[in-house]
Amino acid sequence: MIVLNVKSGTNVRKQTMKQNEEKKFVGVHLEAELDEYLSLWVMVNYTRRTKVIRGLLDEWMKKQTRSKQSLLDEILRRTTVEWNAEKPELLKSLRGREDKLQVAFELFRSEQRRVLSKKGLNRKTINELLGRLEI
Numbered sequence: 001m002i003v004l005n006v007k008s009g010t011n012v013r014k015q016t017m018k019q020n021e022e023k024k025f026v027g028v029h030l031e032a033e034l035d036e037y038l039s040l041w042v043m044v045n046y047t048r049r050t051k052v053i054r055g056l057l058d059e060w061m062k063k064q065t066r067s068k069q070s071l072l073d074e075i076l077r078r079t080t081v082e083w084n085a086e087k088p089e090l091l092k093s094l095r096g097r098e099d100k101l102q103v104a105f106e107l108f109r110s111e112q113r114r115v116l117s118k119k120g121l122n123r124k125t126i127n128e129l130l131g132r133l134e135i
Contacts, residue, residue, distance in 0.1 A: 023120070028053075072125070076132055083108055083133065105135045 030038070042049055083105075090104035097103060109130050116126045 072129055076129055079112060079129070079133060101135060109133065 038049060038052065042052065086108060087104060090107060091100055094100035094103055112130060112133075113126055116129065117123075121129075
């Protein structure tokens with residue numbers, strides 16, 4: 001999935017996105033039969049695929065009961081479990097360093113930052129989430 005800046009069409013990874021800026025998702029894979037039906041349907045109804053997909057996503061969002069905060073809390077919980085599982089191995093790899101716990105923690109956070117960014121979270125959300133992660 002490539003995320004583009006809707007206003008300029010540039011790759012988001014090359015710039016910092018503003019909180020309220022729209023994102024564009026590219027690369028949805030559809031079976032040929034579904035793709036053809038969707039093409040025919042949008043032609044007959046004088047609309048665009050984007051409008052159909054956006055409508056489905058809007059309806060899906062209305063049905064969601066979990067808040068953004070509860071989703072972030074769940075991701076933090078899972079990240080904490082992962083940190084606790086990886087900590088012993090990271091500490092072993094840093095033998096001889098006095099500050100090895102802090103270094104291991106920063107290595108883990110750095111990797112999590114990369115993963116979360118790749119998943120499409122903005123920098124502010126990533127910083128908020130990882131700021132709550134404890135050694």
